[in-house]
Amino acid sequence: MDVKEALRARRAVNFFDPGRPVSRETLDRLVELAALAPSGFNLQPWSLILVTSPERKAALRKLAWDQPKITDAPAVFIVLADREAWREGHPGFERNFKEMAASGAMGEDRRGWFANACKSLYGQSIEHSQAFACKNAGFFAMSLMLAATELGLDSHPMDGFDQDGVRREFAVPESCWAILLLAVGYFDRTKTLAPPKWRKTAGEIVLREE
């Protein structure tokens, strides 16, 4: 499947076949494909809570507008964005710096420069940190949906949930924001998928050319 086909084939499918499981191996493949998504300074400020047990999916559904796809789909990811992953001392920052040093991309002597660059871009205010986390995790979430399509899976993104409730119930780390719930599984072929939705045209999207 090429990118164009995947972009066209991906849909937010409302109905999942509850009788078709997805193996953990397939879910891990999906996650590792999606992890090819780009991120600022390659900081990868994303993580996932994978919810598969019927009890935990039921608990999540209660916090997510009672959306049936949460319990119908075999797997639901809570996609997390970490506002602090740019900060020196954070495991994300440290892992990234270690990898850059090991690959020769950045010498140990550049640590101070790198820490300051991250701070000046992402640490100016809570808005900057939140934007850093959410934009990068958003790219990752989109990659998850496209990778699911490539693997023959269907998916459904959801904003309709109680942020505070999900944080409490699923022990979301303090520095993270739950950007999305993503149900993954197989479309229930006994149901009818809504026709493709309208999209803005290039003329509407490009505000002006300067």
Ligand SMILES: Cc1cc2nc3c(=O)[nH]c(=O)nc-3n(C[C@H](O)[C@H](O)[C@H](O)COP(=O)(O)O)c2cc1C
């Ligand atoms: C960030 C985000 C949040 C969404 N939240 C919900 C939701 O809570 N419930 C729902 O039924 N659909 C939700 N959707 C699905 C959108 O309605 C859907 O993607 C859009 O109508 C376009 O349809 P398509 O994905 O099939 O092309 C969400 C989509 C995104 C990207």
